[in-house]
Each structure stands twice: as C-alpha cells, then as structure tokens.
Amino acid sequence: MKILVCISHVPDTTTKIKFDGNKLDENGVQFIIGPYDDYALARAVEIQGEKGATVTVLNVGTASTEPTIRKALAIGADDAIRVDAEPTDAMFVAQQIVAVAKAENYDMILMGRESSDFNGGLVHGLVGEMMGWPSIAPCMKLELNGDSATMAREIEGGKEYLEVGLPFVAGVQEPIAEWKIPNMRGIMMARKKPLKVIPPVEVEGVTEYQSFTLPEGKSECKIIDPDNIGELVNLLKNEAKVL
Amino acid sequence: MSVLVYVEADGGIVKKSSLEAVAYGAEIAKGAGSSAIAIATGTVAEAELANLGKFGASKILHVSDERLNDGGIQATANVVFQAAEKESAGTLVMARSSLVDAIASRVAIKLGASVVTNVVDLPDTSNGFVVKRGVYTGKAFANVAVPGDKKVITIAKNAISPVESGDAATVEAFSANLSDADFAVKRTKVEKAEGDILLPEADKVISGGRGLKAPENWGMIEELAKTLGAATACSKPVSDMEWRPHHEHVGQTGIKISPTLYIAVGISGAIQHLAGVNSSKVIVVINKDAEAPFFKAADYGIVGDAFEVVPKLTEAIKEVI
Numbered sequence A: 001m002k003i004l005v006c007i008s009h010v011p012d013t014t015t016k017i018k019f020d021g022n023k024l025d026e027n028g029v030q031f032i033i034g035p036y037d038d039y040a041l042a043r044a045v046e047i048q049g050e051k052g053a054t055v056t057v058l059n060v061g062t063a064s065t066e067p068t069i070r071k072a073l074a075i076g077a078d079d080a081i082r083v084d085a086e087p088t089d090a091m092f093v094a095q096q097i098v099a100v101a102k103a104e105n106y107d108m109i110l111m112g113r114e115s116s117d118f119n120g121g122l123v124h125g126l127v128g129e130m131m132g133w134p135s136i137a138p139c140m141k142l143e144l145n146g147d148s149a150t151m152a153r154e155i156e157g158g159k160e161y162l163e164v165g166l167p168f169v170a171g172v173q174e175p176i177a178e179w180k181i182p183n184m185r186g187i188m189m190a191r192k193k194p195l196k197v198i199p200p201v202e203v204e205g206v207t208e209y210q211s212f213t214l215p216e217g218k219s220e221c222k223i224i225d226p227d228n229i230g231e232l233v234n235l236l237k238n239e240a241k242v243l
Numbered sequence B: 001m002s003v004l005v006y007v008e009a010d011g012g013i014v015k016k017s018s019l020e021a022v023a024y025g026a027e028i029a030k031g032a033g034s035s036a037i038a039i040a041t042g043t044v045a046e047a048e049l050a051n052l053g054k055f056g057a058s059k060i061l062h063v064s065d066e067r068l069n070d071g072g073i074q075a076t077a078n079v080v081f082q083a084a085e086k087e088s089a090g091t092l093v094m095a096r097s098s099l100v101d102a103i104a105s106r107v108a109i110k111l112g113a114s115v116v117t118n119v120v121d122l123p124d125t126s127n128g129f130v131v132k133r134g135v136y137t138g139k140a141f142a143n144v145a146v147p148g149d150k151k152v153i154t155i156a157k158n159a160i161s162p163v164e165s166g167d168a169a170t171v172e173a174f175s176a177n178l179s180d181a182d183f184a185v186k187r188t189k190v191e192k193a194e195g196d197i198l199l200p201e202a203d204k205v206i207s208g209g210r211g212l213k214a215p216e217n218w219g220m221i222e223e224l225a226k227t228l229g230a231a232t233a234c235s236k237p238v239s240d241m242e243w244r245p246h247h248e249h250v251g252q253t254g255i256k257i258s259p260t261l262y263i264a265v266g267i268s269g270a271i272q273h274l275a276g277v278n279s280s281k282v283i284v285v286i287n288k289d290a291e292a293p294f295f296k297a298a299d300y301g302i303v304g305d306a307f308e309v310v311p312k313l314t315e316a317i318k319e320v321i
C-alpha cells in the first residue's frame, strides 16, 4: 500500500498576521505543518503501522519549507518530495500534486480539509477530479477494509458514513487521529530519509492575490455590571439591534 | 453568458444561504446584462423553487432524481456541471455548505473554470473580476483577481443581504445524465441532530467553553439558546473531551461562523478560537476573569460567574422578546 500525504507549510496558529506590502510579513513567524495536514500525516503513519504502508509526503514550496518537511519525516513518513515552486493558488498546487500522483500508483492521497493560509478547501477536490477518483472532505474517520474504506464525513449538524473504494482522495480533520510529536529517534532518522526536489509543471490561469487587508478592529468592549443584566439586554436590543 | 446558481434544500425547504446565493448571482447577472438561472437537486417543493424568482432567478432547473437526496459529491458535481453547460453559464455561484465545499473544485475542473471559495462580498468588476475572500483563517482578507471567462465562486454567509422583490419564476424539469460511477461512493448511515438550529446557518449562537466545568452544566446554555432561537456551539477542548458533539466546535480547526450575535460563556478567547468567530457582527463575552483575552475581541462583556449570569440573562431576555 502506498499513501501520498500532502502537507502545507503555514504560519503557526498563534501568529498575529501582518502584511508587508503585498505579502505576509514573515518576521518572527514560526512555520508549521498545516494543522489539518498534520492529522492526515498522523492517520497515514497509523495505517503504516497497522498495514505496513509506505508514506510519502509532498509539499509544493520553496527551499524554506524543508524544516517542515523534515518534521513530517521525523513523525514517520518514509520519504518526501518537494516541488520547487512558490504555491500561488490551489489550482497550481493541485496540478503539481497530480503530476506526481500520475507518475506513481498511490492507493490514496490524504491531505488536510483546508490549508490555514489560503483556506481554499479546494486542493482535494481538484486533485480527485483530475485523477478521476472520489474526493471526500471533511473526512473525520477512515478505516480500511481490503480495497475499500469506511469514512465518516462531517455534514451540517452531524455526520454521514460512507463506503469508498480505493483509490481516493480525502481531505481530513480531527478526530481522525491524534497529532504525533516527533521523538529523538525519529528526528535522527529523518535526516537520512530521502527528500527529492523536483521542478514544477507549468500551470495556466491561476488566480492572482493582489492585495490583503486586515479585519476592522473592534472598538472598546463595554463592560456591564453582572447585577445589572437588564442593561445588557437593553444595549443588545436598542444599540446593537440584534434582539 | 448567464449566471448559474446552485440551490440547496434541507428537508424540501430551500436554505436561507441559497437565497443569498441567488441574490448574489442576480446582482452579477444584472451587472453583466445577462440573467441568473438556478439549479436545484433532489426532492424540493415546486413552490419553494418558484419563489426563487423573487430573489432574482429568471428560471429554475430542477433535477428531481431522488438519489441526489443523499448529497453525493460526485453525482451532484456532475449535475451542476451539466446544467452549467446547458445554460452556457459563465459564472457559477454557490453558498458554502458541507456539500458545496466538496463539489466546487470538481465542477471547476469539469468546466475548465477558475475557482474561488469563501467570498465575502460582491465582486469588483471595474477592472476585470476581483473578489474579496477570507484568508489566514479569518485573520485577514485577500483581494483576488479571477481570470478567464468561466468562474466558480462560493460565498460565505452574509456576503449579501437578499431582498424579496419581483415575481415567481418558472420551474423546468432537467434530467442530467448520471451513471452508476457517479454513485460509486455509498452513504451507509446518517447521524444528524434533528430539529436543532444548524450552527453554520444560525443567526444567533451561544457558545460554551471549559469554564462550564462539566457537560451536565449545558442545560442553562441550551435554555438561553432556546429563548433566543439560537444554535449552540463550543470551544475545541469541550468537543475533544466529548462534552459536546464535534460538529459544535468552532474555531481555527472547527467551523467558522459569522452570526449577527455570538455569546461566549466561559471561553478564554484563544487566538485559534477567535479565528472561527471573529466575523460575528456582535460579540458578548461572559467570563469570571476580567483579564480573559476574549474581552479584547468583544463588543459587550460581563465579568462574572457564568452560573449566576446566564440564568439571569435568560430571564431578562424573556421579558423583552
């Protein structure tokens, strides 16, 4: 069994986002494996333990993402591929993933339900459609039985259970697995694991991120005395007009 | 080129978010001097569909195939694609939902279209086609130029406020070509909280955090929610500990919501939590710690013990509504 796990390289979730002209101000920003992608990796490593799969991680990014890729190797992926390019949008990333996937026979492609920078929630469906495979997202449970899988997918107000034949693409979220923290041995081993760097394929018609804005800040919070709850109700009704 | 709007129904009733999508599509069509056509799938009442005319749809296509009631990703994507081809649609508009989030990308590939999700406002067409979308998990917005003459757009809640005007429109049966391959993914079971107000659609939301101490203390949260006609939500640790179901968890790794009123009870206001709720119109925070970071993101706050404040708030609200 061969599993491809796609990981993004994104600002740590506690980052205060600022921009430097037209791009993210990376000053002092810590980068991590996308939180959802980290779940995909964790589930893949579990399947590797249970069924003896090989797990390949794939990132579309510049050389600056290599520490993030090494971390994925330390968590337990067997090898890694980096497509050497700035990931400009979901379509661009998806085309790179498809180029890699078409050259190999993966049984499944796992990734996050969405990246925490672009938040497109698109790459899994784009890859699924281009591969001619089903794409399931957000997938919160994945159990393999032979050449099919049972999944739970989150829907409004609950979940649906699905029976999906291999191969497939899944965009995952918790509680599919627990995040794994690399141990010392994993970190040592990761240094020797293969990380292949390949050039990107050409992609046309991508969207263009022209500028960024920050949400308007809230004005001062009005503090209301807990012994005067009527005042809060009054403000909600007459000032904020939400009751 | 016309604008096609995918309309979703829940229990035979068109979702409010789909009305917004129709109004959004109609605005784009108006700007381009074309018309907006809606496509609905599965079992939906005819009158519900005809009513979409009042929100700007000139015609409604309906694929009544009952197999589509199961919300199949592959099959629905194929139907929407075929409708777009039939109507030579340039732009496809859909309101975000668990199904739409899953099909937008697939339809875009089938159409050879550019695709942008989570759009929060009408496009700026003064120079090309530029949309504003949420990025960095609600911490920022991006203005994105969408190239090409075919586009797929998914819109966030409140991207537009629809107003009812005009007349009912005609509903036309449409039969899409579907094969067994489109239904290869089988739905075996659904677990759904019936009757509750669904969180992603809710106009008001009451959310509880670890400060509530135990799952049995949610009675007062539910009571307040019932009084306000609100949905209930929670912070991540609360769903991780299984005090509340997973689909109630809001934030960076949970659902992102933008209700008009969000009341947070016993939630500290960690940046990952705020990421999912900071586009709420009005935020009220109830926390016993005056230093809780959530107060910085709130419009109104009460520093106090939730177990005393919440029941009193419920009573006070009952008096005015």
Ligand SMILES: Cc1cc2nc3c(=O)[nH]c(=O)nc-3n(C[C@H](O)[C@H](O)[C@H](O)COP(=O)(O)OP(=O)(O)OC[C@H]3O[C@@H](n4cnc5c(N)ncnc54)[C@H](O)[C@@H]3O)c2cc1C
Residues within 6 Å of the ligand: A013, A035, B208, B209, B210, B211, B212, B234, B235, B236, B237, B238, B249, B250, B251, B252, B253, B254, B265, B266, B267, B268, B269, B270, B271, B272, B273, B276, B286, B287, B288, B289, B292, B304, B305, B306, B307
């Ligand atoms: C990668 C990542 C992703 C994450 N994603 C999310 C996410 O999507 N959503 C999310 O919510 N969190 C998320 N978190 C977790 C987040 O960092 C916080 O740990 C979490 O939001 C805290 O939940 P809480 O506010 O309920 O609990 P706590 O931080 O424990 O806060 C409890 C609050 O209750 C107050 N309190 C206690 N007793 C009372 C009382 N009697 N009356 C009133 N107030 C009281 C306390 O003063 C305190 O402020 C994520 C974390 C990481 C690392």
Ligand SMILES: Nc1ncnc2c1ncn2[C@@H]1O[C@H](COP(=O)(O)O)[C@@H](O)[C@H]1O
Residues within 6 Å of the ligand: A006, A007, A008, A009, A034, A036, A037, A058, A059, A060, A061, A087, A090, A093, A110, A111, A112, A113, A114, A115, A116, A118, A119, A120, A121, A122, A123, A124, A171
């Ligand atoms: N640059 C990238 N390299 C590899 N995988 C990516 C990249 N960007 C996004 N992905 C994967 O695609 C998923 C969905 O991303 P998005 O469509 O941008 O929300 C992410 O959770 C990742 O698993």
